[in-house]
Amino acid sequence: MENFDYLVIGGGTAGCVLANRLSEDPATTVLLLEAGAADGPPIMSDPALWPMLAGTEVDWGFSSTPQSQTDDAVHPLARGKVLGGSSSINALLHFRGHPLSYDDWETAGATGWNYQSVLPFLKRSETAPGRDPSYRGTSGPMRVGPSDQVNPLFDAVMDAAIETGYSRTDDLNGADGEGVSWSEVNVVDGARQSAADAYLRPVLHRRNLTVLTNAPARKLLIDKGACRGAVYSRGNEEKTAYARREVVLASGTIGSAQLLMVSGVGPADHLREVGVDVVADLPGIGENLQDHTLTPISYSASQEVGRAFVRRPLIRFSSGLSGQPDLQIIFFDFPLYPRARPGAESGYTVTVSLMKPASRGSIRLVNADPSAHPLIDPNYLGDERDMDRLLVGVRQARKIGEAKALTEWREAEVAPGADSRNDSDIRHYIRRSLFSYNHLIGTCRMGTDTHSVVDPYLRVHGISGLRIADASVMPSIISGNPNATVLAIAERAAAYLASSE
Structure with missing residues (x-):
């Protein structure tokens, strides 16, 4: 005892x-x-x-x-x-x-437990160098910031997101809660x-x-x-x-x-x-x-995509169906097939997450x-509103994947594939490809x-x-x-x- x-x-x-x-x-x-x-x-x-x-x-x-x-x-x-x-x-x-x-x-x-009440504790946990101290921590145990390694693919992805209409922001964890930014990670000295x-x-x-x-x-x-x-x-x-x-x-x-x-x-x-x-x-x-769930839109690449833990864009935006930002798009430097099965070919994935599910x-x-x-x-997907929001997300992901900024990288869409274009096909693809975040x-x-x-x-x-x-x-x-x-x-x-x- x-x-x-x-x-x-x-x-x-x-x-x-x-x-x-x-x-x-x-x-x-x-x-x-x-x-x-x-x-x-x-x-x-x-x-x-x-x-x-x-x-x-x-x-x-x-x-x-x-x-x-x-x-x-x-x-x-x-x-x-x-x-x-x-x-x-x-x-x-x-x-x-x-x-x-x-x-x-x-x-x-x-x-x-509103935002203003939670903010001091979000700040207390982190040290975020170079960020606005009104929103970000300066002396917390967790060191956060973008990865210092780069991949030209993701520079092109960032350009594609901006080309598609997303506003570039320096800090999605700060004053600007929507748009595209380099994601922050918990990495210190490469570990x-x-x-x-x-x-x-x-x-x-x-x-x-x-x-x-x-x-x-x-x-x-x-x-x-x-x-x-x-x-x-x-x-x-x-x-x-x-x-x-x-x-x-x-x-x-x-x-x-x-x-x-x-x-x-x-x-x-x-x-x-x-x-x-x-x-x-x-x-x-x-x-x-x-x-949260993930739905991948995957592409084979026309040139070799390097694999490393690098800085990559992150997008948060609204579907327009819930009154607040409810979708996220993240990017992987490899292709993903349904149920998160990685492809063997060189490629990349534009991945949609439903961030405010009704189910x-x-x-x-x-x-x-x-x-x-x-x-x-x-x-x-127990609540049909979730499928409606994911349909919006998949359409937006495809716009990014098909942007001119990615022309030098894009070979072909491999999942769901060029034949899946109408709402019925996309709904079917979401059901067979979705996996847990x-x-x-x-x-x-x-x-x-x-x-x-x-x-x-x-x-x-x-x-x-x-x-x-x-x-x-x-x-x-x-x-x-x-x-x-x-x-x-x-x-x-x-x-x-x-x-x-």
């Missing part, structure tokens, strides 16, 4: 922030539990090799249920299982949501900088901080409406850790919802169905699942075993209504001593890649805990 002031469950992006900030007070003891290993394979540090990490020992290996609107495909869902979590295996993009994304949170009941690299490894010497890896949590200890700690396993042993102050769940959109449910906290009827004794009936746990999915338990993967149903959020939604899970201070409704601080608390998905925002959520959670709010 172990006693600490704080128990943080999950050593991913949010958990690394929390472990650092909570242990800044030498009088405060912190235990961080991570289910994965302390480190991963050498390729994890090489920014160019990020596509090789999915399916390895540092990936949980989750997958969706068959998705009826994508030809019953089962979609791989990569989530990091290592210190740093998904920040250790992702494509390294540091891309905030548009300001309206955060304003949406407050409108949905997350009082005090990946995960949240573990930035926040955790520099403070592992602190005597008041204990980090246990290969230590998955199995159950929360809840007694008389209060969370006291957790049971976790290490090797063949089960151990118990107690928190004198609070337990903070930072296990991610899948992990936090699953651990709550196997601990008896969740939709009562569902818990009884799978043999879990009900501790607290919180029907919103596991609901509200959202994800909502769910996570449910298979049984009461905490080690069993849950049923994950993102409900891709691995940006799942929302299963422990913040708010004040009966289906919310945490209040605006991230405290779990009806259970004292328990908070959640990860992507699961987002009421709605942001029009940006989630990692930068998860850093901010964890920074704010740490501030709440430090001030006993």
Whole structure:
């Protein structure tokens, strides 16, 4: 039996922030539990090799249920299982949501989580040299900026985007939330900088901080409406850790919802169905699942395309169908065929992401075993408005791909191909090609209504001593890649805990 002031469950992006900030007070003891290993394979540090990490020992290996609107495909869902979590295996993009994304949170009941309120915590997490300090951080642990390596293909892509009508901006994370800019990444001295690299490894010497890896949590200890700690396993042993102050769940959109449910906290009827004794009936746990998706428009190249981790353009824009920026276009220096299958030929891909999907999915338990993967149903394209927005995105991607600026590079469109031109053909292609951006959020939604899970201070409704601080608390998905925002959520959670709010 172990006693600490704080128990943080999950050593991913949010958990690394929390472990650092909570242990800044030498009088405060912190235990961080991570289910994965302390480190991963050498390729994890090489920014160019990020596509090789999915399916390895540092990936949980989750997958969706068959998705009826994508030809019953089962979609791989990569989530990091290592210190740093998904920040250790992702494509390294540091891309905030548009300001309206955060304003949406407050409108949905997350009082005090509008853009102006979140901005100080977005800034606190980062150092962004050369950017406007009114919007960007100057002394945070994460170093962010465009890659310093260049590829003439992407210079041509930038020209193609401008030719097609997108406004060039210096900083999509700053004052200008729409247009085309060079993407910012988490790379330092040519190597990946995960949240573990930035926040955790520099403070592992602190005597008041204990980090246990290969230590998955199995159950929360809840007694008389209060969370006291957790049971976790290490090797063949089960151990118990107690928190004198609070337990903070930072296990991610899948992990936090699953651990709550196997601990008896969740939709009562569902818990009884799978043999879990009900501790607290919180029907919103596991609901509200959202994800970004990707649809590739791929080209073979008329000259060799170099492969390296280089600066590349990023576009955020509006479909005109939702009242705010809801589409993103990113570019790869290789061709992608349906379901993210890379082509062998030299080429490039103009990839459309739906950033504000209307569809909502769910996570449910298979049984009461905490080690069993849950049923994950993102409900891709379940709302027909998502297809309408993607149609706009595909048309825009093709305009870029066919621009004069790319004439010297473009050989032919290889997916979906020149024959797919009408709306019916494109809809069919979207269904058979769409794949996950691995940006799942929302299963422990913040708010004040009966289906919310945490209040605006991230405290779990009806259970004292328990908070959640990860992507699961987002009421709605942001029009940006989630990692930068998860850093901010964890920074704010740490501030709440430090001030006993």
